[in-house]
Amino acid sequence: MYSNEIKWSSSEKKIARDAFDKAYQNEIEEIENAIKEKVKKLEMASDIWSLHDYLTKRRKEIDRKYDYRYSQLLFVFRTLISQNYISVNDLSGLSEEKISIIQK
């Protein structure tokens, strides 16, 4: 079954939104902590440009990754779980079919 044929109930939409936001917040906190570590070691111009390169990379990744279209969402959750920003338990309440696609 194609993911764009899958129906989402309103309770599933709520679970999905919460998990999506939680992953995003976890990733943002990770970046904040990384910035703080890098700023402690800021000494020369190359450290500034290295911080800039890091933020450019993370921003691009985030812009690409957090795609809330329902046709994409199961694949997005698969990625977010594999990267440890959420666990499958955060999606508890989704249909078995959805969980099985996420865990494929």
Next chain:
Amino acid sequence: MYSNEIKWSSSEKKIARDAFDKAYQNEIEEIENAIKEKVKKLEMASDIWSLHDYLTKRRKEIDRKYDYRYSQLLFVFRTLISQNYISVNDLSGLSEEKISIIQK
């Protein structure tokens, strides 16, 4: 007289290099201090993207501004003085002709 017709003695080259490096270092320290201030107030994703935007802007400005070709250097110094990264005293020892172009 066009600036690319101006001759630079070796002692002038040394003065120019030192002033150029001093301005660059002052500007880098300004950016470092700004980063540290911004990081103190880092709370949400938009603060991270705002830091990224700030670094993108400053990096572009610096890449454009610090042009060490002798044909450009007097104009570069004019800018660096107007932005308070060095003073005309840092260029003491350059010929009157050069100082007069810088101060035009």
